[in-house]
Amino acid sequence: xxxxxxxxxxGSEPTPTLRGRPRSKELxxxxxxxxxxxxxxxxxxxxxxxxxxxxxxxxxxxxxxRWPSKELLVIDALRSAMGPLDTVDTGDVGADLRAILGDLVxxxxxxxxxxxxxxxxxxxxxxxxxxxxxxxxYTQLRRVPLRASLERGIKRGEIEPDADLDTMIDALLGPIxxxxxxxxxxxxxxxxxxxxxxxVPGR
Amino acid sequence: xxxxxxxxxxGSEPTPTLRGRPRSKELxxxxxxxxxxxxxxxxxxxxxxxxxxxxxxxxxxxxxxRWPSKELLVIDALRSAMGPLDTVDTGDVGADLRAILGDLVxxxxxxxxxxxxxxxxxxxxxxxxxxxxxxxxYTQLRRVPLRASLERGIKRGEIEPDADLDTMIDALLGPIxxxxxxxxxxxxxxxxxxxxxxxVPGR
DNA sequence: GGATTACGATACTGGTCGGTGCCGTATCGT
DNA sequence: ACGATACGGCACCGACCAGTATCGTAATCC
Numbered sequence: 292x293x294x295x296x297x298x299x300x301x302g303s304e305p306t307p308t309l310r311g312r313p314r315s316k317e318l319x320x321x322x323x324x325x326x327x328x329x330x331x332x333x334x335x336x337x338x339x340x341x342x343x344x345x346x347x348x349x350x351x352x353x354x355x356x357r358w359p360s361k362e363l364l365v366i367d368a369l370r371s372a373m374g375p376l377d378t379v380d381t382g383d384v385g386a387d388l389r390a391i392l393g394d395l396v397x398x399x400x401x402x403x404x405x406x407x408x409x410x411x412x413x414x415x416x417x418x419x420x421x422x423x424x425x426x427x428x429y430t431q432l433r434r435v436p437l438r439a440s441l442e443r444g445i446k447r448g449e450i451e452p453d454a455d456l457d458t459m460i461d462a463l464l465g466p467i468x469x470x471x472x473x474x475x476x477x478x479x480x481x482x483x484x485x486x487x488x489x490x491v492p493g494r
Numbered sequence: 495x496x497x498x499x500x501x502x503x504x505g506s507e508p509t510p511t512l513r514g515r516p517r518s519k520e521l522x523x524x525x526x527x528x529x530x531x532x533x534x535x536x537x538x539x540x541x542x543x544x545x546x547x548x549x550x551x552x553x554x555x556x557x558x559x560r561w562p563s564k565e566l567l568v569i570d571a572l573r574s575a576m577g578p579l580d581t582v583d584t585g586d587v588g589a590d591l592r593a594i595l596g597d598l599v600x601x602x603x604x605x606x607x608x609x610x611x612x613x614x615x616x617x618x619x620x621x622x623x624x625x626x627x628x629x630x631x632y633t634q635l636r637r638v639p640l641r642a643s644l645e646r647g648i649k650r651g652e653i654e655p656d657a658d659l660d661t662m663i664d665a666l667l668g669p670i671x672x673x674x675x676x677x678x679x680x681x682x683x684x685x686x687x688x689x690x691x692x693x694v695p696g697r
Numbered sequence: 698g699g700a701t702t703a704c705g706a707t708a709c710t711g712g713t714c715g716g717t718g719c720c721g722t723a724t725c726g727t
Numbered sequence: 728a729c730g731a732t733a734c735g736g737c738a739c740c741g742a743c744c745a746g747t748a749t750c751g752t753a754a755t756c757c
Contacts, residue, residue, distance in 0.1 A: 311702025312754040350705040414617035458688045466668030514732025515724040553735040
């Protein structure tokens with residue numbers, strides 16, 4: 292959370308203000324939710340702060356009371372949508388990958404927001420370092436469980452010890468992202484199976 | 495070319511105006527070139543028509559004399575950058591793919607404009623049908639030579655006749671686009687070799 | 698009750714941008 | 728020479744937008 296908080300001269304955390312009317316926690320969540328919705332619908336640049344305020348049922352002042360700029364609001368919204376993924380460890384590489392990639396397929400069909408924001412985030416990242424960092428975080432978030440499963444597979448002897456894990460992950464995630472962003476072709480379990488047959492044959 | 499030309503009531507092509515000063519062909523090319531440059535540098539939305547005029551060394555009026563809107567100018571500029579690719583037919587699938595993908599790698603390192611525009615084009619395509627069509631054209635343009643080579647490979651018995659060519663192409667281009675747009679990892683010949691080892695083992 | 702802060706509503710500022718209009722000048726065909 | 732069109736330069740319009748300011752009201756603590 293990057294919400295606005297006063298900072299004392301000595302750098303100590305100020306005791307969160309006790310006097311006066313407290314900030315509504317519901318507004319926090321509704322503002323973040325509205326930001327994610329609009330960002331997925333019309334893009335980060337395409338949405339105005341007035342739009343966000345209206346969608347959240349909130350006045351613009353209430354937004355700027357919490358975040359100093361649109362960019363920082365978007366960053367917080369993205370982070371709120373990037374929860375850590377469930378760790379998967381079935382004891383079998385094939386089952387792991389099927390579970391991880393199958394979950395990704397589910398998220399595509401479920402119209403998960405982060406997925407719809409991706410094309411907009413990629414674009415903004417080309418000229419905004421802070422948002423580029425968020426995109427990198429998301430990218431790594433998706434890679435970590437795959438890498439963990441493949442490393443366990445090496446330990447168990449299911450994967451050759453000198454396998455290039457990065458390339459294997461690229462070969463699994465790359466075609467999925469490619470279909471999502473470029474071709475628009477359907478991404479289903481059959482496609483996942485076809486990819487696995489290429490990358491981890493026999494599993 | 496979508497340049498502005500009057501259309502007669504009966505729909506016949508008007509004889510290109512003979513009277514008066516003729517339009518400079520150099521301005522056409524410099525405007526298109528400036529559009530591509532700026533689109534790759536600051537994005538399609540990030541560039542203003544004043545920017546294009548200045549970069550092209552041209553007045554804004556000269557742009558609007560040729561194109562009725564920014565969108566149509568961008569479309570023409572994209573088409574001017576999407577020349578047909580050289581057809582590759584070495585008689586061997588492995589050599590074909592290496593040539594085609596190697597050329598793609600060259601274009602990446604050569605800072606080819608179309609490549610730098612890609613993230614911006616993907617974003618705009620989410621809310622602009624006309625530009626979406628241009629992106630689709632580019633996507634197919636990249637797939638065609640790969641498909642042709644693989645089909646020849648089937649005829650020669652180098653590829654199994656029931657191979658899923660679309661998925662194979664996805665598996666080759668997907669990881670490349672993925673690295674370009676998401677991870678930022680280097681895309682070199684070694685990476686191409688690794689992908690080919692997965693998709694067309696032994697070739 | 699009084700001080701303090703949050704809230705909605707609204708207006709406003711300053712800047713940007715797509716697109717138009719006008720001017721004086723340049724370049725063509727006749 | 729003359730009519731017609733292109734050209735650069737520039738001012739301009741209308742819309743949009745991030746961010747600020749103000750005001751009356753509501754909620755909380757002391």
